[in-house]
Amino acid sequence: MTYDTDVQTFDTSGGEVLLFSIDDVIYGIEIKYINEIISYENITVVPKVPQYIKGVINIRGQIVPIISVRRRFGKEDIPPDERTCVIVLEFDGSNQVGIIVDRVREVTMAKPENICATPTHKNVNANHYIKYIIEDEGGIKLLLNCEKLVLELDK
Amino acid sequence: MAKFESGMESMVDTYIFETTSLLEQLDQILIKTESESTFGEDEINEIFRIMHTIKGSSAMMGLENMSHLAHAVEDMFYIIREDKPDISDTRTLYDLVFTASDLLKAEIDIVQDEDTPPTDFSEHMRRIRDYAAVLKGVVSAPAPAAEKPAVAAPADAGEMVEVLTSGGAGYTALVTFEDDAVMLNLRALIVVNNIMEKCSSISYEPADIENNSDTADFIAKNGFRITYTPVESSGAEEITEIIRSTTFVKNVTTEQLLAVKSVPAASLTTVKVMFEPDCKMENLRAMMVINNIRDDCEMLAYYPEDIESDQATAQIIKTDGFIIRFRASIPNEEIYRIIGETPSVRSVDEINHEIHADTAEERPEMAEGQSPAAVPAAEAAEPARTGAQPVQQHQSSKKHGEKKQSLISVNLSKLDQLLNMVGEIVIAEAMVTSNPDLKGLKLDNFQKAARQLRKLNSEMQDIVMSIRMVPISGAFNKMTRIVRDMKVKLGKEVDLVFEGAETEVDKSIIDSLNDPLMHMVRNSMDHGIEETAADRIAAGKSPVGKITLSAYSSSGEVVIIVADDGAGMDPQKLLTKAERNGILTKPRSEYTDKEALNLVMLPGFSTNEKVTEYSGRGVGMDVVKQNIEKLGGTVSVDSKLGQGTSFIIKIPLSLSIVDGMEVSVGRSIFTIPINYIKESFKLKPNQLLTDTDGHDMIMIRGECFPLIRLYELYELEGAQQDLYEGIIILAEADGKSACLLADGLIGEQQVVIKPFSPLLNNFGVKQNGMSGCSILGDGSITIILDVSNIITDM
Known part of the structure; x- marks a missing residue:
């Protein structure tokens, strides 16, 4: 299956970004992918799928698979607390996927001048989960490539 | 645009x-x-x-x-x-x-x-x-x-002659002149002179244009009407053209005359045909009626006349009905029947013969060039005058009305909505009747009412499902065309055989089946059947190949098989090929024959050395697989070298709702479709056997079944591992049976199947025996098990 990983014009025009954190690192997701943010609730386990897929949840009658971003980044899951959130993303207009994050922070405006490209060294960002790096007065944020993060299968 | x-x-x-x-x-x-x-x-x-x-x-x-x-x-x-x-x-x-x-x-x-x-x-x-x-x-x-x-154009005209008459070829032309033209009577005369030599007979109205200048005013008001019969070498088009090119002529309307002049009007039968109120395009439907009865009529006329070209007639037909006069070569009843059976016809009313005495005078007038509009006027008046006949008229109208109204066509999306709605009602029903708030209460009346509700809901479901069922023959028949085309192109002799084409399948499944079926039939034609008849004879087979499309339903599934009696596939060759294409995921030696055969459905696999117009690009079978999985079904391949290949598609009969038994395994709840379950029981010590490899088997009434521990199969923690504490479910699918171990039974419930998201399908949840999820009454999710997959994959 192929997905459109076209970077569009985000690097030239900037845009709104939802920030969340895992451990102490701040990550961002372009707002256009985001459907809603819900609190962490009971996840129904689906057997025999990779570990980073935690299971499925019921969002108003829709069965939505849930991905653990921690697992995706090679970290161990931590027990959910009241700040643990599920960000529900939508692809291709219908395909919904939720991602579990430690905590959601804020929505910020990424200005074009603050957006830098990721290094291209073969050992850095090898799985290309990071699309851009945003650096502004609030610090450094890693903008994630949602399609890669969510839809690309583990090799 | x-x-x-x-x-x-x-x-x-x-x-x-x-x-x-x-x-x-x-x-x-x-x-x-x-x-x-x-x-x-x-x-x-x-x-x-x-x-x-x-x-x-x-x-x-x-x-x-x-x-x-x-x-x-x-x-x-x-x-x-x-x-x-x-x-x-x-x-x-x-x-x-x-x-x-x-x-x-x-x-x-x-x-x-x-x-x-x-x-x-x-x-x-x-x-x-x-x-x-x-x-x-x-x-x-x-x-x-x-x-x-x-x-x-001339072909049209020829056809019209055939429609209307068995002799005679008269036309009437209504000529109008430019508004600023004067001396219209003389202009009209010029027109007549121009076409004179092309006509074997000609008459016009007003007649005294040559010497009565008052006719000019009449022409300005009413137009100039010419009635003529063209000579054999020229047609009405030619003459119309001549008229049109005459100076100051603004417009010409040519109509063909009804050649009923010589026919005693009383010998004609007149009927009024009414169409379904909302059928649309009434004029074309009227045309169909005419087409249907044309061959059985010696004489045929109808009003409005220009139904084929003038869509405005649709409105006239809609309000006033479509009037047909005919003399049939077969009994009139037959004609009524034919008309009645034409799609969208609501009623056929005979307008009494006797009234032709009244209209008899009108017919010759018409033939001489009166506007055909006289007919409906007369006809409209007729029902009032024919008091003697109303009973018969009423009956025939009613009879046809009933017959036709028993069928309607409905937009599929409405049926989809209806089905979704029924699914939601089933979930809502479960939310009410197994509401946690009711736990522990003794509610006899409530339970009684709930049972009634459940019964009605399930009846409604059955009806909605049956509305959507259509025979699979439609999808099969489309394949005849493909086979026919490929036979010609590939030069192979192949018979296409259908079995069980009357099997009924949900309409949405049929629609999505066309593409996969086409791919598979093409594959069988191209790769399955041997290249030449000589190859087949050498293999001891009939020189004519055979592709069989069969369908049958079994325990909630429709099984569709595309089988050819061709050369079959060699698992070893497939493995070699797959190895070369780099799509093997484990060491070659670990592949069973069955797994090797199923390699053909992986993306990027094509065994044929050369790419043909029809197949060989390696995109066919994986597309088939994807499409079928979208429907919640599975595809598998079976092939015997030298004997042929079968593709077996299994699709749930009803797309969405199943009766299921909920079982718990650890913290998970699974739903097993009830039609797979034969019985469930607690194990007794004397029933358990163990084979030499340590596999457990369970003996039931003299038969021995393998044991599948669900917690083991799905690697679940916290489940009951003690065979004697858990519950054993004997399940059967595709003629194979096995015992499943679960922690306990929760209850029976109807569930609405929701497909897995594409993300999960990528990880082969289907291959692991999970066919979909469903939402339970309390909002939690249950995974529906595909028992046949679990049992046959052992």
Whole structure:
């Protein structure tokens, strides 16, 4: 299956970004992918799928698979607390996927001048989960490539 | 730019639906006649009618290119029907018609796409006309009409003659002049003089134009009406053209006269046909009625007349009915029956014979050039005058009315909505009846009412499902065409055999089955069946290959098998190939034959050395697999080297709702469709056996079944591992049985299957025996197990 990983014009025009954190690192997701943010609730386990897929949840009658971003980044899951959130993303207009994050922070405006490209060294960002790096007065944020993060299968 | 005439948009659906079914009908006829190598009169007539209808409706929609192409084919069959030429080159004929049918189908597909310009069919039309000219030449070499089939318009006129009369060829032309023209009587005279030599007879009104200048005013007001019969060498078109080119002539309306002049009016039967109130395109439906009865009538006239070209007549027919006068060569009752059976006809009322005494005078007048509008006026008055007949009229109307109204066509999306709604109701019902708030309460009356509700809901479900069921034969029949085309191209002799084509499947499944079936049939034709008949004979098989499409339903599933009796596949070859393409995921030696066969359904696998027009690009079977999985089904391959290959598709019969038994395993809840469960029980020590490899088996009434521990299968923690504490469920699928170990039974419930998201499908949840999820009454999710997959994959 192929997905459109076209970077569009985000690097030239900037845009709104939802920030969340895992451990102490701040990550961002372009707002256009985001459907809603819900609190962490009971996840129904689906057997025999990779570990980073935690299971499925019921969002108003829709069965939505849930991905653990921690697992995706090679970290161990931590027990959910009241700040643990599920960000529900939508692809291709219908395909919904939720991602579990430690905590959601804020929505910020990424200005074009603050957006830098990721290094291209073969050992850095090898799985290309990071699309851009945003650096502004609030610090450094890693903008994630949602399609890669969510839809690309583990090799 | 919209392709349709304005105001036609609302009819697009109807038009597409009707034209598509007509084209399918056409294919069926062609394939049948081709295989029987006979071309009966009925078939020719049928093709002629199909093309005629397509021509008419396309023209009405403003789709000129389609209309013209249909017209060309119609012309060709007109020649075949009328002249009955000895067709020696049937191959060309079939190719021409099949291609025309394909072109029309392709055009229908893009007809709603405003960006795509209408396709130019002139090349194919030229070929058809060339061939038609050849046909024509076969029967009447020196005929003056040799060029006739190449010209669209005259053919129309010829047809009209046939429709209306068995003799006589009179026309009436209503001529109007420019507003600023003077001395209209003299201008009219010029017109008459101009066409005089082209007409064998001519009369006009007013008659005394030459010496009465008062007629000028009359002409200015009412127009000038000429009634003429063209000489044999010229047609009405030519004369109309002459009139039109005369100075100061503004407009000419030419109508063909009804040649009823010589017919005693009383010998004609008059009927009024009413159509279903919402059927639309009444004029074309009226045309269909006329087409249907045309051959059985010696004499035929109808009002409104220009139904084919003037869509405004639809409104007249809708309000006043469609009036047909005829003298039939078969009993009138037969004609009523034929009319009554035409789609969308609501009623056929005979208008009493006796009233022809009244209208008898009107007929000759009409023939002399009165406006045909006199007829409906008279007819409209008739029912009032024919008090003697109302009973019969009423009855016949009622009879047809009942018959026709028992069938309606419904937009599929509405049925989809209905089905979704029923699914939601089932969930809502569960939310109410197994509401946690009710736990521990003793509610006898509530339970009684809940049972009643459940019963009604399940009946409603059955009805909704049955509405959506259609026989699979529709999908199968489409394959005949593909096989036919490929037979010709590949030079292979193959019989296509259907089994169980009457099996009923959900409509949405049928629609999504077309593509996968087509891929598989192509595969079987191209790769399955041996290259040459000699190969087959050498293998000890009949030289004619056989592809079997079969369907049957078994325990909530429809099984569709595409089987060929060709060379079969060699698992070792497949493995070698897969290895070379780098798509093996484990060491080659670990693949079973079955797994090796299923490699053909992986993306990027193609065993055929060369890419052909039909298959070999390695995209076929994985697309099939994806499409079937979208429907919640599975595909598997079975092949015996030298004996043939079968593709087995299994699709849940009802797309969405199953009766399930909920079982718990650890913290998970699974639903097992109840039709797979034979029994459930607690294990007794004397039932347990262990084989030499340590596998457990369970003995039930003298039969031995393998044991599958669900917690082990799905690697679940916290589950009951003690065989004697858990519950054993004996399940059967596809003739195989096995015992499943679960922690406990929760209860029986109807669940609505929701498909897994594409993300999960990527990880092969289907292959691991999970067919979908469902939402339970408390909002939690249960995973529905695909028992047949679990059992057969052991």
